[in-house]
Amino acid sequence: MIRQIRLKWQLAAIFLGLGALLVGGYSLLAAHYFMLGMDSTMVGALERAVERYEDQRAGGTVQPDVGPFTVTSSWQEQPEAVRRALPQPPHGPATLAKQHTEGQDGHRGRLYFAMRFQSDGGDLFISHAISRKQVSDLVEDTIHNNLNALLIISIGSALALAAVIWLVMRRVAKPVARLGEWAHGLETGNLRDPLPDFRYPELNELAGLVRSSLSSLENSLEREHRFLRHTSHELRTPISVIRNNVELIRSLPPEQAAAADSILASIIDRVDRASLTMKHLTETLLWLSREEPDNLPTRSVALDHLIQELVSEHRYLLRDKDVTLDVQTDPATVALPDVAARVVIGNLIRNAFQHTWAGEVSIRQHGHTVHIDNHQASDEEANDDLGFGLGLQLTAQLTERLGWTYRNDPAPGGHRVILEVTDAGSARA
Incomplete structure (x- = not known):
């Protein structure tokens, strides 16, 4: 180099x-x-x-x-x-x-x-x-x-040359250093303040370009955050309507509900699962769009029960597949953001189920650490859909913001995922 x-x-x-x-x-x-x-x-x-x-x-x-x-x-x-x-x-x-x-x-x-x-x-x-x-x-x-x-x-010539170099360096290097310090100190609060005078027109033009670029970037980020907030808020209402109607259909007496039919019942189950996923995603998107993500509510979560529940919710992805599932959990209660933990672990489990057509999936939880391994026995691969792609991005962003340890490494025939969650109560203490 x-x-x-x-x-x-x-x-x-x-x-x-x-x-x-x-x-x-x-x-x-x-x-x-x-x-x-x-x-x-x-x-x-x-x-x-x-x-x-x-x-x-x-x-x-x-x-x-x-x-x-x-x-x-x-x-x-x-x-x-x-x-x-x-x-x-x-x-x-x-x-x-x-x-x-x-x-x-x-x-x-x-x-x-x-x-x-x-x-x-x-x-x-x-x-x-x-x-x-x-x-x-x-x-x-x-x-x-x-x-x-x-x-x-x-001696006079050498001194005169040294003095000229020192004066030139002082007159040129000092404004350049001031420009660098000013650029490092730019933030949302002072982005619209008047530009300082850096003595030379070229440096003033460069400062204007820097501020213009940062202003454009700030406006773009603000538009994205505003879009996320508005979209998530607008999605809450239809999701609530869907879930309320699903609960209403399930609460009808058998003699009045056509849902007794097995085909209709499976359709309602899929709608229920999809609406639940959309609910979790919208809540997580709202949290990610906030300026201060520390306000995410936390509660005591039985990590082993949460994993068993998420495995049951996503077991439908293994239907008609020659996949062996091995789930091992230990009792562990952790103070976690429930919604974020459900989205992260659910995405990882869905990833393993969705991308394994013939082989085995192993889910092991011990304390605060979760291991998810999948091994594909054949060369077939599932196509990524929009929900799964968004889920991967949410997993990376959520674990980074929450300070959790997350690794997703390729393994022979599949992937090996290691997730270590942090107890929010001990972190605050």
Whole structure:
């Protein structure tokens, strides 16, 4: 995994790199102009030597050597060492020709300079040779004389670059950090407050986009919660009518009720079971849509009796199936939200019954822990319906909100479910 670098360090690296590039470039430029300055100094010295030579020639006292310089009217009259170092004479007038030669037997080399000047009497050639030691001493003296100035300029440039980087980082990183803190602190209560000023238009636009996205998400969640509440409330009335009418049919005398017919009786049983499931689902949906789910009522529940009751209610799913059912329970009384426990455990039992066509289902309860295993002996699978799909989602959401331990792991030929409920009374204590 590539480690990401923070923006402020990237900016600092960019500025430091730019500063190093500028310093390196200006150093090369300074070295270039230093050499040009040395050449200009040499050209000036050669020009003055030629002027002295012409003054001597006008006075009748011509000397080929004017101090350390050699002036001749032809190139062949120049010293052999100069002509050997510079085989060709300088081409144009006032053009400096120079050449470096390596020394022998450990001796340092020499630098040769030559120029051509035009005079009334014709061209004049002037040459000068200095040793590398003299060049080193000259450079050393120049550096020594200018060392303090160079140090002051270098230190000043470094401090100025550091100050610029610090100011830029302060002006850019601080608003970005404020934007991050503001985004982390956004919630429903302050979502509609005026936007702070983050100094830069781009950051202000980003803050507006963040708030707009969160507002849209908040509105969507509010619409979903409102839909759940309204739908659940509206479903309560028809469910109550269905259940009341089923109870009314069952309470009629046998001689007045057509429900004595076995087919009609089975239909009424299915309607009764479906209405009971719808009742539990609507109550659970109402609870899930609340802002504070801790208000779900709890009561002492005999967990073993609840499991036996739910197994009886869902046993119809095993009709006409070659399924072996093994139910083992131990007496255990737990303070639980009755509706939520009924929905969760009922969904798990229905899942095992519905998806086992030939095989075995084992339900074991010990204390607060429930194990549900199903093993499919054949490759046939039942189709998921809407109620079962919603039940799976409700199981995951309910166990997460209630703080129960829930695991649904695939096993050979089926699934293995482990549910551990938490006693609400002990949790509050």
